[in-house]
Amino acid sequence: MDYAKKALAVEPSTGNAGAHKWYALALGKLVQVDHKLAKAVRADEEMTRHLEKSVKLDPKDAYAWFFLGHQHYQRKDYKEALKCFQKGEEVKPGFSAINLYHLGDTLVHEGKKEEGLAVLIRAANFHCQSMLDNKGKVMARGKLTQSHKMKSEDISVAF
Numbered sequence: 001m002d003y004a005k006k007a008l009a010v011e012p013s014t015g016n017a018g019a020h021k022w023y024a025l026a027l028g029k030l031v032q033v034d035h036k037l038a039k040a041v042r043a044d045e046e047m048t049r050h051l052e053k054s055v056k057l058d059p060k061d062a063y064a065w066f067f068l069g070h071q072h073y074q075r076k077d078y079k080e081a082l083k084c085f086q087k088g089e090e091v092k093p094g095f096s097a098i099n100l101y102h103l104g105d106t107l108v109h110e111g112k113k114e115e116g117l118a119v120l121i122r123a124a125n126f127h128c129q130s131m132l133d134n135k136g137k138v139m140a141r142g143k144l145t146q147s148h149k150m151k152s153e154d155i156s157v158a159f
Contacts, residue, residue, distance in 0.1 A: 017058030024050040025067065047071055055087075062092035066099045073102055078109045097126035097136030105143060120144050124155050 011019055024047040031043040051068040058064065069084030085103035088095065100123035107116030123140035126133055144150040 015053065015057040017054045017061060017064065020050040020054040020057065021061065021064045021067065024048075024054070044071070044075070055084075059087075060091050062088040062095045062099070065091060066096065066102070069099075069102060069106075073106060078106050082106045082110055094122070094126075096130075097123045097128060097133040097140065099136070100126065101136040101140045101143070104140065117144070117148060117150075120148075121155055 005023075008016075008019055008023060027041070027043055027047050027050075031037050031041075037043065048068070048071045051064060051071060054064045055061065055068055065084050065088035069081045069088065072078075072081035072084060081102070085099055085106060088099050089103065094100070100119055104116045104119030104121075104123060107113075107119060110116075120140045120143055123136050124144055126137050126140075128134045128137055141152075141155065144155050145152060
């Protein structure tokens with residue numbers, strides 16, 4: 001992390017959105033391995049701060065909006081998470097199944113069940129282009145079949 005901090009220390013005066021996004025993601029991976037570090041550096045706050053800076057510097061980065069939304073989602077701050085997931089979809093509609101999964105689940109948490117289920121169905125039927133997309137697709141199918149008791153054939157037909 002020392003090198004990442006040094007890189008951020010020499011960023012241009014205009015900022016570097018990618019550096020902040022990747023710093024936050026690297027920190028997230030590091031604290032998965034070193035749990036003591038998570039508390040020592042207040043990783044959750046640090047990651048959120050850098051992701052907020054990233055979307056401020058580059059508001060057209062749909063993935064940065066997703067990662068920021070995920071930070072709020074993990075803290076169960078669904079109102080803020082919803083704003084971020086929706087912003088990601090505004091910037092680049094249908095860019096990732098994982099964003100659609102979290103958007104749909106967050107809508108359900110916010111009492112918008114029908115709208116949330118429709119988005120979860122979109123995620124479950126997503127044409128995957130990455131492992132992250134596949135994860136979102138699998139999570140959406142699981143949520144729909146287990147939590148919402150939908151049948152697999154209804155998920156595919158409904159889309």
